[in-house]
Amino acid sequence: MASTPPRSSRHRVHVVSDVHGNARDLARAGEGADALICLGDLVLFLDYADHSRGIFPDLFGKENADRIVELRTARRFEEARAFGAELWGGIEGDRFTAIEKAVRKQYAELFAAFPTPTYATYGNVDMPQLWPEYAGPGVTVLDARRVEIGGWTFGFVGGGLRTPMRTPYEISDEEYAAKIEAVGEVDVLCTHIPPEVPELVYDTVARRFERGSRALLDAIRRTRPRYSLFGHVHQPLARRMRIGATECVNVGHFASSGRPWALQW
Numbered sequence: 001m002a003s004t005p006p007r008s009s010r011h012r013v014h015v016v017s018d019v020h021g022n023a024r025d026l027a028r029a030g031e032g033a034d035a036l037i038c039l040g041d042l043v044l045f046l047d048y049a050d051h052s053r054g055i056f057p058d059l060f061g062k063e064n065a066d067r068i069v070e071l072r073t074a075r076r077f078e079e080a081r082a083f084g085a086e087l088w089g090g091i092e093g094d095r096f097t098a099i100e101k102a103v104r105k106q107y108a109e110l111f112a113a114f115p116t117p118t119y120a121t122y123g124n125v126d127m128p129q130l131w132p133e134y135a136g137p138g139v140t141v142l143d144a145r146r147v148e149i150g151g152w153t154f155g156f157v158g159g160g161l162r163t164p165m166r167t168p169y170e171i172s173d174e175e176y177a178a179k180i181e182a183v184g185e186v187d188v189l190c191t192h193i194p195p196e197v198p199e200l201v202y203d204t205v206a207r208r209f210e211r212g213s214r215a216l217l218d219a220i221r222r223t224r225p226r227y228s229l230f231g232h233v234h235q236p237l238a239r240r241m242r243i244g245a246t247e248c249v250n251v252g253h254f255a256s257s258g259r260p261w262a263l264q265w
Contacts, residue, residue, distance in 0.1 A: 011150030013037055014260035015251045017192065017231020018123065020044040021054070021106055023113045025258035030115030033262070035149055039231045039251065040123025040158055040192040042110045043103055048073075048206065048234075049256065055102040060087050073206060077164040103127055107134045114139050119147055123192045123232070124160025124167045144179035146186060152226075152265065155183035157191045160232065161211040177215035185223040188263070194230045194250060195220055199238035206235070220246050227263065 014033040019026055021044030030036040047053040051065040064087060071080035088095045107130060114120070116138030122128045128143070135141050142156035157179045162170045183189065194200040196212035203210055210233050220228050224245045234253040241248050251261035 010264070011152075012262060012264045013149060014262055015039065015190075015229055016254040016260045017041065017251050018234060018253045018255055019110065020047065020125075020255035021110070022255045022258060023109045025254070026110060027113040027115075029254070029260045030118070033260075036115050036118045036260070037154070037190060037229070038114070038118060038120040039190055039229065040121055041125050041231065042123070043106055043125045043127070044255070045125055047255075055099065055106075058102065059091065059098065072165070075164075075208065081166075100127070100130070103130065107131075111135060111139065119149070119154065119156070119190075121156040121190065121192065122158030122169050124169050126158075126169050128158070128169055144182040146183060150265065152187040153185075154188045154190055155186035155225075157183060157189075157216075160193050161213060163211050173213075173215065176213055180213070180215045180219050183219075186225050188227045188229060189216070189220065189223075189225045189246075191216060191228070191230045193232045194236075195228060195243065195248060197241070197243070197248075199241060200230075200236055200248065200250065201233055202237045203233050204235045204237060217243070220244070220248070229261075229263075 012033045013035045014029055015037045016029050017039035018041045020041060044054045046056040046065060048069055051057060051069055052062045057065040068080055091098055111134035118139045120139060120141055121143050131141050143158040146153055146155045159169045159171050161173055161176055194212045195217035196214045201210045201212040220243050228246050228248040229251055231251055236250050239250045
């Protein structure tokens with residue numbers, strides 16, 4: 001663990017996750033802080049609270065969005081995929097081109113809203129291959145890497161684990177564990193997904209367990225960071241809990257709250 005900074009030091013960072021298209025509030029998220037940290041999921045593909053918002057309803061309409069949400073919520077994933085394939089079959093051109101065009105439009109607005117400095121990692125619905133085109137000089141993109149802020153070491157691991165939802169940036173448990181290992185001992189461990197703890201991974205509105213990481217949980221127990229910060233689960237049973245010496249915090253569903261979580265030391 002990194003050494004403790006002098007007691008006279010005062011530093012403040014704001015942390016957001018699951019931005020899902022909320023560029024308006026993102027532009028103000030760094031006010032009063034030394035830096036902004038973003039834990040991913042910038043893209044809004046489909047808003048489960050408002051089915052009229054996102055790339056999917058823009059392409060196929062709210063009625064079809066209602067249906068796809070109904071199927072996914074009921075965990076009827078094969079039916080959802082078949083229904084989605086039928087809709088995509090009616091789109092002129094290929095599916096990837098249509099999605100990338102819509103994502104690029106969102107990224108242009110969202111990356112322009114980031115304050116300086118911003119430290120960001122990917123969520124499971126992001127497209128990492130596009131980020132270098134939009135991340136300006138004030139935005140540092142980190143994945144399986146560390147950075148020092150105000151005398152503390154922050155480690156970043158992006159992406160999610162594989163699920164039946166098949167979102168764009170899902171990787172294997174082994175690849176994810178290797179990224180956690182590469183980060184090593186830090187003061188603050190920043191990830192998109194939570195450690196695999198039932199209270200932290202269960203979504204009370206979607207009524208399902210999301211994927212959390214066992215490797216992340218093991219690393220927290222082994223390296224004892226001061227904080228483990230994450231998002232991904234929009235309405236968890238518990239937004240924070242201690243695991244040994246580590247304070248684990250779901251920094252919130254920024255798309256709906258518009259408020260960053262503040263860390264001060």
